[in-house]
Amino acid sequence: MTIATKKGASAKLRSAAFKRIRADHSAELAEDYVEMIADLIDERGEARCTDIAMRLGVANATVVKALKRLQTMGLVTQEPYRAIFLTTDGWKMAEDGKRKHAIVEKFLLALGVSQETARIDSEGIEHHVSIETLRAMAKFLSRG
Amino acid sequence: MTIATKKGASAKLRSAAFKRIRADHSAELAEDYVEMIADLIDERGEARCTDIAMRLGVANATVVKALKRLQTMGLVTQEPYRAIFLTTDGWKMAEDGKRKHAIVEKFLLALGVSQETARIDSEGIEHHVSIETLRAMAKFLSRG
């Protein structure tokens, strides 16, 4: 019983990391979309399906489907055949994401990797860094 | 035309990062499985469905299904109702993954994050760091 409990507890501990990764993955798409929508609104005043599809490198229909999920999550609003807007929650998520992204990217640059690699890797990494790691990166940056 | 081409090229560039992330994600599961199988074989002499399921925090049937994919990818071999083995490619992937994992985890520790966070974050990050970033991390570690 003690052994079984120990075994169970250790397995549970171990599996926690993987569970978080799976959770991260479902959140990732949402974050990438809202960040991109925020960028598009900033740059061009509006976000359109086609532009999102182009920048993400997916088909138009894929974006439409994703936007529906984002709508049910309360992150975006949209009238049929019209441009896409972010809700308050959407803006918050976009801003959080961009801040996180900026720290990770700057950190990678400070570490000595190329501009190009920093851009690409930070996109992948940003969704998997905890607050603690993010703070450690920020501290590293501020220390020079 | 020039504008269209430029627009296309920049979108293509931008979308590259996201395309890599999506590719990374499909590779991720395979890497996690083979690493875990390698660990189990090292620790206990054999890898069983149930142990993998426990450690990953998923159901048994999920593991079975995943193992079939790994088999068609040529990473593992298995007889029905018997333990799981890695192919040469599987071992190679497991070793690469473990090496990568170790660097990322040590790097995070060196950056000053807690043991626990380093363990969890490295699990998520390891699949998204390029060789270049990995080398930068290794360099940072060797410099002290």
Place this chain on the structure above:
DNA sequence: TCAGAAGTTTAGCATTGGCTAAACTATATG
């Protein structure tokens, strides 16, 4: 040896995230 426990597999389902093709709407231009 054989019955039950432990482990594996199959079957069937849901969701996510991709795609193409076709239908529809809005807009801009002749």
Place this chain on the structure above:
DNA sequence: CATATAGTTTAGCCAATGCTAAACTTCTGA
């Protein structure tokens, strides 16, 4: 103002990754 083009949506497909429940095999201990 009518129509072509650009953009959006729907419909229907596929693969991956998760689940539960039920069937099956292997192993173990009385």
